[in-house]
Amino acid sequence: MTGSLAAYQSLLDLVLLNCGLALSQFVVLRAGVFSVATAGLASIGAYAAGIATLRWGAGAAVGLLAATAAGMLTALLLSLPLARLRGVYQAIATVAMVQIVLSLALYATDVTGGANGLNGVPKLVGTPELAILVLAMVYVLHSLGRSRIGYAFDAIRQDETVAVTLGVSVAGYQALAFGLSGAIAGLTGGLMAYHNRSVVPEEFGFGMLVTVLAYVVLGGRRSVLGPLVGALILSLLPELARPLADNRLIVHGAVLMLVITYLPHGIVDSLQIAIRRRATAASRAQIVGKEAPDGPA
Amino acid sequence: MARLDLERVSRHFFGVEALKGLTMSVLPGRVTGLIGPNGAGKTTVVNLITGLLKLTEGRIRLEGEDISELPPHAVARLGVARTFQNIRLLHEASVVENIVAGFHTSDHTSLPAQALGLASVRRVRAGLVQRARELLAEFAMEEYAECLAGELSYGHQRRVEIMRALALAPSVLLLDEPAAGMSDGEADELGAIFRRLADRGLALLVIEHNMRLVMSLCDEMYVLDSGELICSGAPERVRSDPRVIEAYLGGEAC
Numbered sequence: 190m191t192g193s194l195a196a197y198q199s200l201l202d203l204v205l206l207n208c209g210l211a212l213s214q215f216v217v218l219r220a221g222v223f224s225v226a227t228a229g230l231a232s233i234g235a236y237a238a239g240i241a242t243l244r245w246g247a248g249a250a251v252g253l254l255a256a257t258a259a260g261m262l263t264a265l266l267l268s269l270p271l272a273r274l275r276g277v278y279q280a281i282a283t284v285a286m287v288q289i290v291l292s293l294a295l296y297a298t299d300v301t302g303g304a305n306g307l308n309g310v311p312k313l314v315g316t317p318e319l320a321i322l323v324l325a326m327v328y329v330l331h332s333l334g335r336s337r338i339g340y341a342f343d344a345i346r347q348d349e350t351v352a353v354t355l356g357v358s359v360a361g362y363q364a365l366a367f368g369l370s371g372a373i374a375g376l377t378g379g380l381m382a383y384h385n386r387s388v389v390p391e392e393f394g395f396g397m398l399v400t401v402l403a404y405v406v407l408g409g410r411r412s413v414l415g416p417l418v419g420a421l422i423l424s425l426l427p428e429l430a431r432p433l434a435d436n437r438l439i440v441h442g443a444v445l446m447l448v449i450t451y452l453p454h455g456i457v458d459s460l461q462i463a464i465r466r467r468a469t470a471a472s473r474a475q476i477v478g479k480e481a482p483d484g485p486a
Numbered sequence: 487m488a489r490l491d492l493e494r495v496s497r498h499f500f501g502v503e504a505l506k507g508l509t510m511s512v513l514p515g516r517v518t519g520l521i522g523p524n525g526a527g528k529t530t531v532v533n534l535i536t537g538l539l540k541l542t543e544g545r546i547r548l549e550g551e552d553i554s555e556l557p558p559h560a561v562a563r564l565g566v567a568r569t570f571q572n573i574r575l576l577h578e579a580s581v582v583e584n585i586v587a588g589f590h591t592s593d594h595t596s597l598p599a600q601a602l603g604l605a606s607v608r609r610v611r612a613g614l615v616q617r618a619r620e621l622l623a624e625f626a627m628e629e630y631a632e633c634l635a636g637e638l639s640y641g642h643q644r645r646v647e648i649m650r651a652l653a654l655a656p657s658v659l660l661l662d663e664p665a666a667g668m669s670d671g672e673a674d675e676l677g678a679i680f681r682r683l684a685d686r687g688l689a690l691l692v693i694e695h696n697m698r699l700v701m702s703l704c705d706e707m708y709v710l711d712s713g714e715l716i717c718s719g720a721p722e723r724v725r726s727d728p729r730v731i732e733a734y735l736g737g738e739a740c
Contacts, residue, residue, distance in 0.1 A: 332603030336611070337593040344587050347576040354536055355654060356562035356591040411578070469580070469633050476629050 198316055202384060204424045205319040209377030210397070211404035211416035212326050213370045218410040219334075220366035221346035223276050226267065226283040227374045227401050229290035232393030234260040234378025236294065239307040239388045249313035253322075253379045260375015261368050268367040272360045287398050294390035306389045313383040322380065326373055331413045333369075342366060343411070407448050409455030418457050488549035488565065488657040489513050490535065490689060495544035497530055504530045505713045507544070512658060514689045517680055519704035519721070521694065523733055526710040528693045529571055532660045535691075536568050537561040548658070563591055567656035569647045571663045571693075575635035581646050582631040585618035586611075588653025621649045625679070641672045648679070658689045665696045677703045701725065709733070 210227055217224045234256035241247035241255045267286060271279055294301045301307070333339050341362045344352040353359055382388050400423065408419025423441070430440045452459040490512040497505040505527045512518045520528050533539040535546055537558035546554045553561055567588075576584050593614060595607045622628045625645050630638060635646060644664055651659060661680070665673040677699050684690050684705075694700045700707070700721070707724045709717040711733040717724055724730055 328603070329601050332607070333600055335603070336600035336607045337590065337595060338597070338600055340583075340587060341590060343579070344576060344590070347578055348574055350538065351570075351574050351576065351587075353538070353558040354562050354568055355588055355650070356559050358557075358559045465580075465634070469637065472629070472632050473637070 200425070200428060202316055202319055204421055205316075205323045206377060206381055206384065207401075207404065207420040207424045208323050208417050209326060209373060209380065210401045211408070211420035212323075212330055212413070213374035213377065214401045214405045215410055215413065215416035216330065216366050216370040216373065218405055219339075219346060220342035220363055221349065222271070222363050222366055223279045224271065224283040224367065224370070225280055225398050225402055226264065226286050227370065228393045228395075228397040229283075229287035230260045230264055230371045230374035231378035231381070231397070232287075232290050232294060232388075232390070233263050234375030235382040235388045235393065236301055236307070236378075237375065238379030239310050239382040240300065242310060242313070242383075243307060249318070249383060252313070252383065253376060256379025256382075257372050257376040260378065261372035264367045264371020264374075265364060267371075268364040271367070272363060284395075284398065287393075287395065291390060291394050294393070301390065302388075304390065306387055307382070308387050310382050310386045310388065312386050314380055315384075319380060319384065322376065326376070327413055327417065330369075330373075334413055338362070338365065403445055405455070407445060407455055409458030409461075411454075411458045412461065415455050415457040419455065422456075488689065490566070490658050490691075491547045491550075492531070492535070493545040493547065495531075495534060495546060496542045497527075497534055497539060498542045503713050505534070505710075508710070508713075508715055510708050510715070510718065512689045512691045513706075514657065515684055515687050516705040517684045517690045517692060517703050519692050519694065519700045519707040520710065521697075521700060521707060521724075522710035525712070527713040528710055529662055530713075531710075532568055532662050532691070532693065535561070535658075535660060536566060562654060565655065565657040566660065567651035567654040567658070568660040569644070569651050569662055569664060571666070573640075573643045573647055575643055575646060575650075577634070577636040579635060580632050581627070581635055581638065582615060582618050582622065584635050584646055585621055585649050585653050586614050588650035589614040589617065591654060618649075618653065621652060625649060640667050641669075644668070644676070652683075656688065658691070659683065661690065661692045661694075663693055663695065665694055665699055668696075670698070673699045 210231060213227045213230065237259035238252040238256040241252040247255065271282060274282055295304055341352065341357045344355065344357055345359055345362060349359055404419035404423055405416050407423060408417065409415025426441060426444065427437050430437045433440060448456065454462060492508055492510045494507045494509055495505060496503065496507055508531065520531060522528055530539065534541055537556055541554050545552055548564055548566065553564060576587060579587070593610055595610050599607050619628065619631060622631055627642065627645060630642060635643065638646065648664065665676055668676065673696055680690055680692065680703060692700065692704065704721055707718060707721055708715060709724055709730050716729045716733060717727045
C-alpha cells in the first residue's frame with residue numbers, strides 16, 4: 190500500500206519537473222524564438238545548485254536562486270548572437286549550445302565531476318516544494334501571457350514585421366522571453382539536482398531536448414495550459430504503456446505523429462481554436478441575420 | 487502634429503537604384519499622394535520612412551528631427567504608422583485583438599505588475615479593448631469585433647488594418663494601396679475617412695493606383711518612375727504633365 194503510494198508520489202514529482210522544463214520551452218516558442226536551449230540551461234541550473242551546496246554548503250533557497258540566476262544570465266548572453274538568426278538557424282545554434290554545455294560538463298572534471306556527475310547532493314526538496322514552485326511559475330507565465338508582454342509575444346510570433354511597425358521592440362521582447370526561459374530552466378534544473386540527489390550530465394543532452402520540445406508540440410504554444418498538458422501526457426504515457434514493455438517507445442512515437450498530423454497546433458490550441466470558430470460562427474450568423482432583412486444592396 | 491520631410495533619399499539594392507534622390511514633404515492636415523507605375527519605388531519609400539529598410543543616401547526628418555537611423559519600432563513610437571500593400575493582419579487573433587495590438591505603446595504597466603497579474607494590469611487591458619471597440623464603432627464595424635481577422639472580406643480587412651494603425655495615435659499615417667481590390671463605392675467611403683483624418687491634423691501619405699480616388703482626394707501629389715521623381719504638385723497639374731502621361735501610357739503600351 191505505502192509502496193504504491195510512494196510510486197505515485199515519485200510519478201507526481203516527475204510530472205512536476207517535466208512541467209517546469211515544458212514551461213521553459215513554451216515561453217520562447219510563444220515569442221516566436223525557435224530555441225531548443227532548455228536542456229542546456231537546465232543543466233547549468235542543476236550544476237549551479239549542486240556545486241553551491243556541495244562546495245559552499247548553500248541551503249535550498251540560495252542554491253535555487255543561484256540556479257535561476259545562472260540559467261537566466263546564460264540565456265540573456267545567448268540571446269545576443271541569437272537575435273541575428275531566425276527560425277531553423279536559431280534551432281541549430283541552440284542545439285549546438287546544448288552539446289557544448291554537455292561537453293563542458295563531461296570534460297571540466299574539476300568543477301563538474303566529469304562523467305560521474307555530482308553525487309551525494311542532499312535531498313533538499315520534496316513534492317510540496319516542487320508543487321509550490323511549479324505553480325508559481327505557472328502563475329507568473331499565465332499573468333504575463335494576459336498582459337502587454339504576452340500580447341507582444343503573440344504579435345511577434347504571428348508577424349514580426351507587423352509587430353515592429355506597431356512599436357514592439359522585437360530584439361527586446363525576444364531577449365525577455367529568452368531570459369524567462371533560462372530562469373525557468375535553471376530553476377527546474379536546480380530542483381532536479383536537489384530532488385534526484387545527483388546531477389548526471391547525459392541526462393541534459395539531446396534526448397531531453399527532443400522530449401521537452403515534444404511536450405510543447407503535443408500540448409500547444411499559445412496558452413500556458415499547452416505545455417502542462419503535453420508534459421502530463423508524455424510523462425504518464427510510458428507508465429500507462431508499461432504492459433507493452435519494449436514497445437513503449439513505439440506508442441510514444443505514434444501518439445506524437447497522430448497529434449502532429451491531425452492537431453498540428455497541439456491539443457490545447459486546437460481545442461481553443463475549435464471553440465473559437467464555433468463562437469465566431471455564431472456571431473457571423475447574427476451579422477448575416479441583421480443584414481438579411483435589407484436584402485442585397 | 488508633425489511634418490515628414492525626405493531629403494535626397496536614395497536606396498540601392500545590390501547596385502540597382504530603386505530610389506534616386508527623392509525629396510518630398512508630407513504635411514499635417516493634408517493628403518499627399520504618391521503614384522507611379524509598378525516597380526517605381528513607392529513601397530520602398532514607405533519601407534525607408536518606417537525604418538524597415540536603411541537609406542543608402544539622404545535624410546528623413548520628422549518635425550525636423552533626423553529619424554533615418556532609427557530602428558522601426560522607434561520610428562513607430564514617434565507616431566509614424568503604416569498599412570501594408572498585401573494586408574498583414576494577425577491571423578490567429580480576432581478583429582478586436584488585432585486593433586488592441588496597435589495600442590502596444592499606450593500600455594505602460596510595469597514588468598512586476600504584469601508578472602504578478604495585478605488588477606491594474608487587467609484594468610489597463612480592459613480600457614484598451616474599450617478604445618478598440620470605439621474605433622470599430624467609428625468605422626461601423628462593431629459587430630465584427632469577435633470574428634477572426636482572416637475570415638473578413640477584403641474591404642473589411644483593409645479597414646481593420648487602418649484601425650490598427652490609428653491605434654498607435656500617429657501623427658503621420660502611411661497607406662500603401664489602401665483601396666486595392668475595392669469597388670468604387672468602397673474606395674469612396676475610404677476616401678471620406680482619409681479626408682476626415684487629415685482634417686483632424688494627421689499627415690497622410692497615400693500610395694494608390696485608383697486614379698479617380700487619388701485625383702479627388704489628394705492635396706498634393708508626387709509621381710515616381712523607375713525610382714525618380716518626375717513630377718509633383720496639385721492633382722490638376724500632375725494630370726496634364728506630359729512626363730506623367732508618358733510614364734503611364736508608355737508603360738501600358740509596351
